[in-house]
Amino acid sequence: MKVIAALVVSGVLVVAGAVPATASDRARAAELVDRTARVVRVVDGDTVVVRDSTGEHRVRLLNIDTPESVDPASPVECLGPEASTFLSTRLPAGTTVKLVHDRIKHDRYGRELAAVYVGGAFVNGEIARAGLADALVIGGNDRFYDDVLAAQRSARAAKLGLYAESVPCTVPGQVAAFEQSAATLAGQPPAAGAGVEAFDAYAAQLTVAAATGAAVSAVLAADPRDHRLLGLNVGRIRTLSTRTAAAQAAVTVRVGETTTWRATEAARVAAEQAAAAQAEAERVAAAAQAEAARAVKAAARKRTPAAPAPAPAAPVAPAAPPVDSYTGCRAYGSGGTSLDDKGRRYTKIDCTTKAPLG
Template sequence: MKKILIASLLTTGLVAGSFAAGAAANAGNGTVVRVIDGDTLVVSINNSDQTIRLLNIDTPETKDPNQPVECLGPEASKYLEGLLPKGTQVRLEFDAERHDKYGRTLAGVFTADGSLVNAKIAQQGLGIPVEYGGNRRFLPPVTAAYEEARAAKTGLFSEGIGCTLPAQLAEATQGLETATAASPATTSAAAGTAAGVLAAKVAAAKALRKILNGDKATERALFWAGLSTVVLAKHVSNLDKKISAAEAKAEDTKALKATLAAAEKKAEEERAAAAARAAAERKAAEERAAAEKKMAEEAAAAEAAAKAAAAEAARKAAAEAERLRSLPAPAPIPAPYVAPAPQPYVPPAPSTKYTGPRCYAPGGKTWRPC
């Protein structure tokens, strides 16, 4: 430890001196140079920049090359930047160990009004209390601020910030409840969609349950949630019940989808058959209408032809009458000869006169001997 401390002092450019003298020189007041992340900053002390690691507070990672940026890590850094902008005068107070294994100075940082920055970060729900070796001096105020944030559901404990475990837990629980309580679908497509939603909600809830059960890959995420063992067990049990209910609903929805699909297929077949019948009836009606139309057209054509023939005959008759009227008047037609009625034969009375041949004059009234 003594070797690390001496190396740190040399690195910061302090003048050579005894270990006690160097420690005394690093105590007291300083000026903020810049903020590194939510729990680390650079402070100028006696014209020498020193990296200060806030004691008894740990904020989500943003700078660790071996870890992804953690939930609310950027927000913690931004909060510290706003609280301690460049040039801010601060007071540093130390505990038993002055430096960590990275050579950073371990301290409690106070603002001009006497506020402990370490605790203010925890109060915002942006960090959790931790103990570094034997350094416990600032742990009580940081822990009290942490409990205040947890009770107020602030920062890492908020259900309204999507990346926090409480928010993920609330979202998963609500998602399962909503999907499970949804009304049964009325179409196979809607049932398929509902089954897909249920499957997605169950998968998300199982992934979260893996985190809550302490999956090593996400241990820090669980750490930030600040869930006690009892509360954690309660959440896991509740989540398991909702997952089981959602899985049962998913199976029912799949069965409903099959039933609806069969009913829809039958209805479609019936609709197609009805459509085919309707089409056949329309075609027959159209053919009847076409035949009737053709008959009507033929009758109309015949009637028109008859009317045309009658009109033509009337025209010709009129023309003939007109022609006859234009001819000169014909000569009177002599009355037909009517022969006189024959007279009854009256034999002549015997005569004693000439009995020789007689030649009658025209009219037969006179004669002369021939």
């Protein structure tokens, strides 16, 4: 996409710089007629090299502007490679094409300006209908503009190509992705009691989302001729801006709420820590008190004298032999086994044999 100078006139993007650059270019343009040629190669999404009986010619397709993909001085733009692939597939080398011109037949770069047809198919319009080109007027060439614009509106209504919200690099895709991210974040805040770290992580995610929203909003606020807004009319840009602003507001609300939630969580954690510290202090005090009580008891035991040892038991005298009323013969002596009525010891004996009786 090369834009030298452009202005919007009645909703039509008009690009200056399509007047032939030299006298020889103007003379060649005057002789140029509609004709057929064969494709040599595709340069990018809106430029093709063809060959006819006079040689090779670089042809810029009229009334379309596709994202840049090959200009070494410009970054590759969203769907630029896809536009080139579309044209390469539609116009493979050797394809016979018909070139149809408008009033101005060359641009300032020497490229031939033409509508390209394959059979009865209008290739310029096909690219726009795929959502890969913006409709524009180069210089005063507007012969095919209405057809291209109708094709572009069809793509926009169908949300194809540059208008697809499912393609991440498109502006509608960026808006849709931001909306989804904001909605997901807004719906998944940390639960109460999740911890301060969880709320800090959530706040960081919200910060990233807010930055993304600001970046998307900045693109939408750019000049409508900015390549990033290719194909988006003022109404579409306004709609996307409104959607972006709503998602940004939701993120901003969550940022404020998260600040409050974090403060509440921090206070809860601090209270729990204080309670735990108090409980530990009480436990330590109780343990110290129990230890002091044990020490007092131990000291008391040391101060109490030991009880005297019990006296040894007195020896037990042998039992006295029982008193007997025996009247027979006796042998008195200390070893006697009986006592007489006077307490003297004697042994009972046989009167005849003098032997002890049993």
